[in-house]
Amino acid sequence: MIHITINGKVVECKDGEMLLSVIRRERIDVPTLCHHEAVEPSGACRLCTVEVTKPEWDGWCDYVTSCLYPAKDGLIVNTHAPKVNELRKSILDMYLARHPKSLKIKQLAADYGVLATSLETVVDGNNCILCTICTRICDHMGFSAISTVGRGHGKEVAPPLDMAPADCVGCLACAKNCPTDYIEYETGNGRLKIWNKEFEMVACTVCGKTTVTKEFAEHLSQQRDIPFEYFEKCDECHRKELSATMGKIANWEREVRS
Amino acid sequence: MQIDSPKKLKDIQKSFTEKSSKYPKKILICCGTGCLANGAMKLVDTFRDTIKTKKIKNMSVEMVKETGCHGFCEQGPLVIIEPDGTFYTKVKAKDIDDIIEKSLKKDEIIEKLLFENPVDGNKIEKYKNISFFKHQERIALRNLGKISAYDLDEYISVEGYKALAKVLTKMKPDEVIDEITKSGLRGRGGGGFPAGRKWKSCKAIESDVRYVICNGDEGDPGAFMDRSIMEGDPHAVLEGMMIAAYAVGASQGFIYVREEYPLAVTHLEKAISDCEKVGLLGDKILGTDFSFSVKIARGAGAFVCGESSALMKSVAGEVGEPRAKYVRSVEKGLYDKPTVLNNVETYVNVPVIINKGADWYAKIGTKKSTGTKVFSLVGKVRNTGLIEVPMGITLREIIYDIGGGILDNRPFKAVQTGGPSGGCLPEAMLDLPVDFDSLTEVGSMMGSGGMIVMDDKTCIVDVAKYFLSFLVEESCGKCVPCREGLWQLHKMLEKICAGKGTMEDLDKMEKLSENIIRGSLCGLGTSGPNPLLSTLKYFKDEYIAHIKDKTCPAGVCPELITYEILDNCTGCMACISACSFDAISGKKKEIHTIDQDKCTKCGACVTVCNYDSILVS
Ligand SMILES: Cc1cc2nc3c(=O)[nH]c(=O)nc-3n(C[C@H](O)[C@H](O)[C@H](O)COP(=O)(O)O)c2cc1C
Ligand code: SF4
Ligand code: FES
Numbered sequence: 001m002i003h004i005t006i007n008g009k010v011v012e013c014k015d016g017e018m019l020l021s022v023i024r025r026e027r028i029d030v031p032t033l034c035h036h037e038a039v040e041p042s043g044a045c046r047l048c049t050v051e052v053t054k055p056e057w058d059g060w061c062d063y064v065t066s067c068l069y070p071a072k073d074g075l076i077v078n079t080h081a082p083k084v085n086e087l088r089k090s091i092l093d094m095y096l097a098r099h100p101k102s103l104k105i106k107q108l109a110a111d112y113g114v115l116a117t118s119l120e121t122v123v124d125g126n127n128c129i130l131c132t133i134c135t136r137i138c139d140h141m142g143f144s145a146i147s148t149v150g151r152g153h154g155k156e157v158a159p160p161l162d163m164a165p166a167d168c169v170g171c172l173a174c175a176k177n178c179p180t181d182y183i184e185y186e187t188g189n190g191r192l193k194i195w196n197k198e199f200e201m202v203a204c205t206v207c208g209k210t211t212v213t214k215e216f217a218e219h220l221s222q223q224r225d226i227p228f229e230y231f232e233k234c235d236e237c238h239r240k241e242l243s244a245t246m247g248k249i250a251n252w253e254r255e256v257r258s
Numbered sequence: 259m260q261i262d263s264p265k266k267l268k269d270i271q272k273s274f275t276e277k278s279s280k281y282p283k284k285i286l287i288c289c290g291t292g293c294l295a296n297g298a299m300k301l302v303d304t305f306r307d308t309i310k311t312k313k314i315k316n317m318s319v320e321m322v323k324e325t326g327c328h329g330f331c332e333q334g335p336l337v338i339i340e341p342d343g344t345f346y347t348k349v350k351a352k353d354i355d356d357i358i359e360k361s362l363k364k365d366e367i368i369e370k371l372l373f374e375n376p377v378d379g380n381k382i383e384k385y386k387n388i389s390f391f392k393h394q395e396r397i398a399l400r401n402l403g404k405i406s407a408y409d410l411d412e413y414i415s416v417e418g419y420k421a422l423a424k425v426l427t428k429m430k431p432d433e434v435i436d437e438i439t440k441s442g443l444r445g446r447g448g449g450g451f452p453a454g455r456k457w458k459s460c461k462a463i464e465s466d467v468r469y470v471i472c473n474g475d476e477g478d479p480g481a482f483m484d485r486s487i488m489e490g491d492p493h494a495v496l497e498g499m500m501i502a503a504y505a506v507g508a509s510q511g512f513i514y515v516r517e518e519y520p521l522a523v524t525h526l527e528k529a530i531s532d533c534e535k536v537g538l539l540g541d542k543i544l545g546t547d548f549s550f551s552v553k554i555a556r557g558a559g560a561f562v563c564g565e566s567s568a569l570m571k572s573v574a575g576e577v578g579e580p581r582a583k584y585v586r587s588v589e590k591g592l593y594d595k596p597t598v599l600n601n602v603e604t605y606v607n608v609p610v611i612i613n614k615g616a617d618w619y620a621k622i623g624t625k626k627s628t629g630t631k632v633f634s635l636v637g638k639v640r641n642t643g644l645i646e647v648p649m650g651i652t653l654r655e656i657i658y659d660i661g662g663g664i665l666d667n668r669p670f671k672a673v674q675t676g677g678p679s680g681g682c683l684p685e686a687m688l689d690l691p692v693d694f695d696s697l698t699e700v701g702s703m704m705g706s707g708g709m710i711v712m713d714d715k716t717c718i719v720d721v722a723k724y725f726l727s728f729l730v731e732e733s734c735g736k737c738v739p740c741r742e743g744l745w746q747l748h749k750m751l752e753k754i755c756a757g758k759g760t761m762e763d764l765d766k767m768e769k770l771s772e773n774i775i776r777g778s779l780c781g782l783g784t785s786g787p788n789p790l791l792s793t794l795k796y797f798k799d800e801y802i803a804h805i806k807d808k809t810c811p812a813g814v815c816p817e818l819i820t821y822e823i824l825d826n827c828t829g830c831m832a833c834i835s836a837c838s839f840d841a842i843s844g845k846k847k848e849i850h851t852i853d854q855d856k857c858t859k860c861g862a863c864v865t866v867c868n869y870d871s872i873l874v875s
Contacts, residue, residue: 042736044736044738044779046739049776063776064584065779069582069584091738091777094738097742120749120750148735151735152730153730
């Protein structure tokens with residue numbers, strides 16, 4: 001264990017642990033848009049930037065993204081230095097100009113006192129904030145069905161060649177974790193449509209409700225050794241079955257004890 | 259034959275020199291990309307054919323050398339006759355018989371092929387007397403234009419691989435690192451990081467595997483220094499890498515070359531395979547315990563792929579996007595192993611430092627920026643091309659002595675150094691010594707060595723806009739300040755050029771720039787506002803003219819200028835036919851007029867008018 005100072009308070013943490021996780025543990029409010037616990041940090045949104053000072057390097061001071069900066073003993077961190085606050089505001093200003101319709105962005109910007117953008121609004125700006133949580137999660141799941149394409153201002157998230165992605169199994173990890181709910185999908189009639197690809201859903205053998213896509217169920221049963229039948233029951237019916245079993249065990253225990 | 263000892267190198271050097279000394283003259287034909295495009299290969303073939311078929315005495319086809327680029331491409335194809343050093347420019351195949359008869363068989367000079375000094379119109383006979391070359395000091399470019407670009411034996415004949423033999427047999431790896439550190443060699447790829455210190459940090463990390471990489475991405479538009487070196491002296495690149503590998507303990511190297519450099523790839527591939535054949539690459543090099551091999555990795559050509567972390571991802575086959583470098587690549591680089599990445603020019607300096615010693619090298623240049631630097635000098639100067647000069651030389655010397663001054667005797671306005679994210683410096687800075695720190699201090703940078711000279715007809719706001727648009731295109735788009743911020747800066751510059759800017763925009767741009775610099779992930783973003791900030795610093799009046807007076811003093815920004823025909827118009831009608839928009843009307847021998855509603859300010863009329871009758875204001 002090492003010690004670092006955050007906003008004047010000495011805090012214990014692991015050597016090399018990312019600063020953001022220490023900051024969060026201390027319940028200090030630092031905004032983030034591209035951070036997600038499940039995947040590798042990326043450093044795209046820059047909102048988590050903090051000021052760090054290294055006393056042993058002659059008071060060397062810099063601005064670093066806390067999601068990617070490993071803690072070292074003696075480090076001094078200021079999460080709300082004036083320049084940091086100014087940077088965050090400026091970044092939110094840029095976000096607001098680019099995604100004028102995003103409620104998530106409007107809310108976050110307002111929280112930091114940016115009520116309207118001072119920059120040129122991208123009138124047709126969509127709600128994809130390019131945080132790449134979706135693509136990183138998709139990579140992490142092992143599918144890599146979607147990725148960012150292009151660069152600069154025209155960069156976007158898309159399946160390869162903009163066609164229905166061959167590797168997508170319809171797990172919905174991207175859509176469910178999108179901070180701005182930008183990724184659209186449709187369900188109904190036992191089917192799921194996402195990224196222009198249609199999937200057949202597995203139905204619960206008890207109540208008939210759909211569970212996951214057939215492709216995803218097959219993938220999990222092959223790769224993770226989960227029996228395919230597991231997916232032929234929905235969460236609720238699994239839970240019901242479980243509580244019935246628990247009930248039986250309780251009854252049985254009572255019978256045995258008495 | 260295997261070259262498995264330093265002695266074998268000496269043998270080759272001796273036999274090559276003996277063989278060459280049989281012939282009194284040799285013909286050097288520049289076969290760099292520029293001269294090839296102008297038909298240099300045809301010259302090579304014709305020379306060789308003629309020599310063979312006519313059985314010319316004292317001459318052999320082997321003495322016709324395909325050399326690397328001289329850096330003077332605008333005068334190409336170039337042919338040099340050694341040992342006299344006669345310098346022929348713009349040579350055509352039909353000149354060859356003449357050259358053979360007069361300059362090869364005899365010692366006559368062919369006047370019409372000589373270089374004409376653009377400053378005074380005098381013809382200059384010898385290579386070394388041309389001011390473009392005279393003021394240069396060539397270390398990195400030492401062999402370019404002097405030896406065949408891909409002959410291993412010839413490279414060995416000019417002391418090639420001698421430095422390698424020296425380090426492998428006489429120096430410990432730490433001694434090599436100390437020597438490089440002592441020489442003061444700093445990275446030539448832009449950052450200017452001390453090479454010796456980088457090697458030392460890499461070696462200090464515990465690891466079973468280490469890599470050395472050569473950065474040959476060269477993404478700056480218009481730059482061709484690294485390309486020329488890789489094409490013209492590929493063995494020097496390999497030798498520098500081998501010495502670095504030996505010093506840090508790497509056994510695998512990569513050369514990252516952009517897709518647009520096919521000739522560089524071909525020459526490097528040949529050099530690698532030639533070395534492999536004789537054992538200069540592979541196991542137990544020169545009979546020592548040092549083993550090393552090199553692979554070429556080809557880049558997709560994105561500017562940002564030249565950035566170290568993006569480059570390493572690209573070499574590993576991933577998308578070339580930068581990552582945060584809080585853990586340095588000397589610690590965790592390619593495939594997460596300790597990695598030394600250096601630029602092409604950095605590596606080719608290494609063998610010379612080893613051969614001539616750190617002290618010799620450190621005496622060249624300035625105290626903190628030792629040695630020389632290669633620049634690509636372009637724009638409105640009389641002589642353009644690739645030049646190598648000692649650090650500390652002034653901008654004035656480069657532009658006026660080597661470059662021959664401004665074209666058409668127009669006034670100098672600015673010089674842009676450092677590539678797309680460099681800065682523009684005004685006339686008052688002409689006596690600034692060119693070195694890493696001086697350039698950075700005044701708001702520009704060394705970058706990889708781009709140097710664009712501008713005259714009074716260049717609009718500085720337009721220049722800033724141009725570079726910003728390049729950077730907006732090339733930003734990888736990963737992080738917000740660079741992706742969105744540079745885009746916003748570019749929008750504001752467009753507004754100003756269109757006469758719609760406000761004074762508040764200037765403050766806004768400065769504030770935004772500060773946050774882009776502080777907030778961006780990689781060097782592209784952190785240096786991206788430079789073209790704006792440096793022009794705003796030195797040419798603020800020109801911004802204000804665009805904003806307040808709605809004029810473009812240089813007469814460039816279409817929305818802010820008008821074209822008018824003056825009274826001295828002779829009515830020649832040349833402009834009428836030149837205008838594609840039917841904006842000019844008038845009868846023969848009568849003063850013409852321009853319809854302002856139709857005029858698109860394309861400038862076609864100005865180009866054809868022989869009487870300076872068109873006023874742009
Ligand atoms: C956007 C960007 C582009 C770069 N492009 C190049 C390049 O084309 N060639 C190069 O050698 N270095 C380039 N660099 C610098 C490299 O990141 C790295 O510092 C260099 O290759 C290290 O070698 P050196 O120390 O010998 O200069 C670039 C840096 C940035 C930020
Ligand atoms: S600064 Fe620009 S080029 Fe560098 S990572 Fe960010 S978006 Fe990409
Ligand atoms: S959380 Fe987005 S950059 Fe750190």
